[in-house]
Amino acid sequence: MSLLSLICALILQLSSVNANDVSLDTYIVHVDLPDSRLLSDQSQDLESWYESFLPATIASSMGTPRMVIPSAMCFQGSRLSLTSEEAKAMEKKQGFVSARPQQVFPLHTTHTPNFLGLHQNMGFWRDSNYGKGIIIGVLDTGIVPDHPSFSDEGMPPPPPKWKGTCEFGVTGVCNNKLIGARHFRNGDGTPLDFDGHGTHTAATAAGTFVRGANLFGMANGTAVGIAPLAHLAVYKVCSSSCSESDILAAMDTAIEDGVDVLSISLGGPSRPFHDDNIALGAFSAMERGIFVSCSAGNAGPSNTSLSNEAPWILTVGASTTDRKLVATARLQCSHCSITALNETDVQGKIVLCNLGGWTTSVLQGQAVKDAGGAAMILIGEERQGFSTSADAHVLPATNINYEDGLKILAYINSSSSPTAAIVFKGTVIGHVNPTRANDPGLVYDIEPQDYVSYLCGLNYTSREIFIVLQRHLNCSSNSRIQEGRLNYPSFSIRSGSSDHTFTRTVTNVGEASSSYTVEVVSPKGIDAAVRPRTLNFSELNQKLTYEITFRRSENAGDNTVSQGGYIVWKSAKHSVRSPIAVYGADI
Template sequence: MMDITHFLYLILLFNFCSLTVQGSELSSTTDFEKKKVQTYIVHVEQPEVGVLGQSDNLDLENWHKSFLPFGESASHENQKGVYLSPSSKDTAYTDNAHTQILGAAAGNGNLKESNFGKGVIIGVLDTGVFPSHPSFSDEGMPPPPAKWKGRCEFATCNNKIIGARSFNIDGNMTNGTGVQPPIDDDGHGTHTASTAAGRFVNYADVLGNAEGTAVGMAPLAHLAIYKVCFGEDCGDSNILAALDAAIEDGVDVLSLSIGDDPGPLFQDNIAIGGFAAMKNGIFVSCSAGNFGPFNTTLSNEAPWLLTVGASTLDRKIVAIAKLGNGEEFDGESVFQPNDFPSMLLPLVYAGMNGKPESALCAEGSLKGVDVKGKVVLCERGGGIARIAKGQEVKDAGGAAMILMNDEANGFSVEADVHVLPATHVSYAAGLKIKAYINSTAAPKATILFRGTILGEPSSPSVASFSSRGPSLASPGILKPDIIGPGVNILAAWPFPVDNNTNTNIKSTFNIMSGTSMSCPHLSGIAALLKSSHPTWSPAAIKSAMMTTADLLNIGGKQIVDETLQPADIFATGAGHVNPSRANNPGLIYDIQPDDYIPYLCGLGYKDEEVGILAHKPVKCSENPSIPEGELNYPSFSVKLGPSQTYTRTMTNVGEANSSYEVMVIAPKGVDVIVKPTKLYFSELNQKATYSITFTRVESDYRTGEFTQGYIKWVSANYFVRSPIAVRFE
């Protein structure tokens, strides 16, 4: 039942310049879009309505039409910057490899209790869905829960896809085409939806690679699809309207593989809508963003959202670059032609003419460069998609491409559906290949295709593109929260990937990389936990995931990043998700919706700014503020000058009679004191509180530098770990 507030902040959108437009003043519509149109989202009070503007008898469609008439400007230059989250700026379900690395394969241990997400509804905000794909079959699926209030805007909903709607509010105003059905004409939404909750599909593969059974994380969960992205951009107005509808419809989990530019939380519309969802008991999982490996590049930083970074699988689709001097360098590619000759071909560096655009294999840059019949070495980057670089080589007559990383991406490579024989190799390998080219008058190379290989011991590792903390919006909250599979993810796809129109389109799959791919893994896992523990709050589910996460790879060593060195806490957050352990965490850190009010006041926000997020009037003078570190969060992010002391309260969800003793792995240069050192519980749901004090000790760390560690509460059958990041002031 939706709680009704006395005051609510509805979303009104105003086109500021709409009354000033005169045809004689502008040379073209494009000029108008670029120079004149701006959209303002104004949050105003509205009495006696429900969450995000819903009353019990308010017609939702009319509300959207009357209160969201204009949407964002169609001008990309003036849009706020909400975007899809896969690493498409550089590129480019869950199959058996994903479920194995997550320890969540069919029938595994404690996850039997979740019944594969049965009865849980996952709402996916994305580019729509391709409903006839077998990943969305409803064979053996029960009908939707009685609470479901949603509807379907195409004819093919079933007991798997129980609702599908489009929200193209800004598009309706700019092109007058009316509401488009929520069919996926991009592929992104189909991929993410099937990753979260796709059914078992046998004999899945992409161009003969990564063969196996495809299955989402929660295959018996229901899906509710909300199409909010049209083209590359996802309008703020679309997202807010869809979040509003999803709350009213009755979803349990929301999955948003969408990101926004960082900024104050009260200006972040995903944070605003996500708070309303959280107030209604809905778990919200979001992508961290694809602007790594650089720090402070995160999206979706609010503490009531799960912020998900991306990691690798233990599966590689190997393509080896073999040089004329006998050296071989492992790389990856999904496209692995059987008829590519193993004989050595002439090898050439695309940038041999000294032009940076040629080195990057930019469109048209290889005209006049002799690459015909040769293997061409291209450099990654320049905002040019990896596959597009191969297209330029192919158009120029090249026989194959070796794509080398730039320095920032290091050893982090991805498998793509290239348009010609190709391999993607590391930066170190690329430097050696360049050196070889410069060492001989007649360099030669070929590519040896080795197919799918499992068991990579360094996995999971952090993907180079995965955005990193610390958080800009709230530095006292450690972000990202967690990492999960987001590299070379095989999932459902609406189109044939080989451009073969004879391919059975109902069973096509594609491999994609990005935090867009890691987000729905965690959304599906949240559905499993919700099915096992229907009374758990969103904060409890998040805590269970974070405090049980893995710090080691499958080889038993520390998780590494794109440098092959141990990844820091701003890359991994709490670590790599472990679903089975999350299902039985022992203790949890819980947070109620009103607990965020003192935290928001403590950020220095004005009353009306806090009210925008809280969806009710707030007077910070009447709500004693707390420092960020005092929020009952499962991790710690500490700015340390003078000593800092915080408290945490833990709830027993493990064994009635149990005790826990604290283990401290203190960050270097920091003394950590926890009181008490033991917690005792005599019943389930009992709470216990501890304090933790951080004090700087003599060290070589300078102001602005970071160090990390963790505390771990240990009992006979459980451990509950909280990571610690410390920045010295």
């Protein structure tokens, strides 16, 4: 076994022992290797070391099957099924670092590429060759392999570095687009997607061109992912929820398989990095040059509602495009609730229903159709505010927000013969620009060592540093920086009386000879000053540093409200913008 394997993980999955008599939880266990084993080439040597941490109650159990799965890359430790007493007893063993029960995480269209300025046979898409040769690893609910988005027409074979496999059990399921599919759900036995979430996220990332895609005739067009010539490797780690141990095992396997990108649309609440297994796996991937992209979560927008916030992860927030499928309801018909369908004549009528309750909106629509209803209007719940959703219904249907629903009810109650019609149409509402991002002019570079200094700046203990780095490090002999000193193209400060000064280093990737002048738009109540105000470059890849100081204005007023601003470095050709977020003193 290589040194690389020795410094990484062995995942041990133990089946339940007398499940009716004891309560077992899955624990994530981190251990340290003794010096005598660090350079061993014997896999059984490493295996015996991990097994030495098993409590005697398990090790001596008769007829207890144990499945030992060699693993690598992400963390130094194991996954064990233990009682709380057994986990406590393990803490006394030499080499023990930490153990805690695993978490279970929740899972977090045709027009989007065009909206982002990606056009076939021209511009950035053409210049980047549509992602050709890149392998994207997707951790999710699996995949439906015969979906047209995963056709391999025109796709080359995977790169020689690819080591993955296809676990569908029959030949011909995977192809040059879908080059790998593995499953990590206990007892599931297949990478097949029974949920739909994984198929959706995989197609969004790398689906091929599918012409004539539409939703019951609406939004007709060509559906395509952002990197249509990239290869896909799918790792099934979820059904309706996702366990940490499966996620970590899949990240580990994906790194070893040879992916270039990890796409993860799942996560839990914010935790310290040493206690966040997605952050741990992402750190190992980042150190090996793998780009990790994760969803920001389904919560918010509110303070501390972010998931996957480790700075070595690209955390992707929710947004929108300039298109909606909107139905305008013009009232001209009677209504009823879904519970009264069996007692009310709804034949040929538009039925007004409250969203939620005992069933889903799609099943509500089916019930309306079965009762003879012509269409359905769904009133959203009050807690959903102005949010609405677009589902694939079996009859004409529209979802309106709670406030609009109250207006409709008021109209119905005030009219002797209320009427309605549903008219579907498109609408435009007022983002990232891939073409301009491909020629940014200036970049804010960062190295893995910067993150190490940041971890030391968090005042992590030696044990906590070891869990993240998978190696020992004495922070007293390493530099320490706060999060504000990470070389990020953004600034976040707490409103207060003290000044905040940060430095940033930018690298010139535009014209060799170029000059940039700064424009500052300070957040309300804050004075921002940049020094120097001009950056003069004489060659490509030249690095220059600037300093920015934030000071509370004399007449700042309320400092409990969050504010925003930005700075822009402008040259004759480029404009490089950095946002400023000032959050309230009481946050």
